[in-house]
Amino acid sequence: MKLLRIGPAGQERPALRTDDGRTVDLSSVTADIDGAFLADGGIARVRAALAAGLLPELAVGAGARIGPPVARPGKVVCVGLNYRDHAEETGAPIPARPVVFMKDPATVVGPHDQVLIPRGSVKTDWEVELAVVIGRPAHYLASPEAATEVVAGFAVSNDVSEREFQLEHSSQWDLGKSCPTFNPLGPWLVTPDEVGDPQSLGLRLSVNGVPRQDGSTKDMIFGVAHVVHYLSQYMALEPGDVINTGTPAGVALGLPGTPYLRPGDTVELTVDGLGTQRQTFGRA
Template identity: 50%
Template sequence: MRIMRLGEPGQEQPAVMLAAADGSRQYFSLLPLTGDVDGAFLASGGLDKVRDALAAGTLPVLDSAESVRVGAPVARPGTVVGIGMNYAAHAAESGAAPPEIPVVFLKPSNTVAGPYDPAAVPPRSNKYDWEVELGIVIGREASYLGGKEEAAACIAGYVTANDLSEREYQLPGAAGQWTKGKTLPGSTPLGPWLVPAADINGGNLQLRSWVNGEPRQDSTTSQLIFDAPTLVHHCSQYMRLEPGDVILTGTPEGVALSGRFPYLQPGDVVEVEVEGLGRQRQELFRAN
């Protein structure tokens, strides 16, 4: 069961996709259940309602779904939380020691984009970078949670994410700050779909990325320093996570910051994939 939002920006409609063993796909509208895939839908047990409706055969078929733009699978989150240096090898290639507690930063909700939308390189950017990440979608309010078990119960599901980052804006230098490098419009493509936590093991998924077809990153979420429930619990001690919020769990080694690869340029194509959560593709262009 893969939850999607289909349509032009601002006009997306909720859908669910079922994939058969032979690779064929069926799409169904979720409009009989909800107007959108948002916090209210998730908090009200929406994913279970979808499962029940599929079993009952009450959802309308979408015959032309594959010709429609795919939006982010969650309507504009209230909060997007980023986690830095959550893979030891990435911390090393960044010139840092692995953190002893999670490194947390925030991204505006207007950074969220669809998984295949063109991605803008900022006008003065010289060090635009890619980061494939596992994204956590929150399904119920999380505040001052008591432990990892409570935290795991707050995870609605998982998504593929790309945390596009401008390193010259982010890191020390000319007033470099993480906020400046991580909050550029459209810099958080999500999707193509949301997979419920009950349907996938978020703790052991392969993550990969490519630039112009050449491999860049190849790791697994089993290498996370802080796993998904740990991150939800930790963040809940400092902020109130609400249904529909998204936590980006960090990226593995293999980014341009390592010095092994060139930074992104207009015309480049970035692809990122998390096993079972789908593959994204962004073509880069220079913003005016």
């Protein structure tokens, strides 16, 4: 299933994109797609309502805004340098353990919302990533196999980064990752049964129509199950939490001479089966 949220920021309506391309209203099932919905068997209720024909079609105008597919994530946990080619292009050693950092959850915006380049920024960069959304509480998971049972679904994520803030202003990466609007998410939250193997998905990103990233999740150093299991040993993962699993090669940081993002630039990114994002960048 493809779950989504439609409407102005703060007023999104829960919806479902059906296999035949229709959009149906989930308001009779839930007020929103959030951690509480995921924790309380919301996906199973939606599946039952859809099978019973109880979900009315939702009229969606051509210009309707799509919000992030999960509301108010409690935390956004990120894994850096998780593709060998990306680590190599940045001159970093291949990590022996996942490199973990956090993003402010308030960075999460809709997949087509404008992204704001921070004041003073000269190195705002792009990163197409596979995002994992947690559906059940997870702490001290027994194995990577157990980790697959706590995943509610997957989404496209753009882990926008300001490299000067990230690498030169602090020994912590968070300053370059947590600027407002720096995590477009969506358009859909796609359930695991529809995704299949999360380690066989293509990821692509272009800037102003020029291809920049073209990778596959098969090239992750640490796969989805490993990452979720690993993180659960150090923190309590809660329903609605988002995990960004890393980006393949092709970011501006790793391409000498490639310009960083400027106001007016357009970035388009996609992950196989999870939909496409398109953002135009502006100035904060």
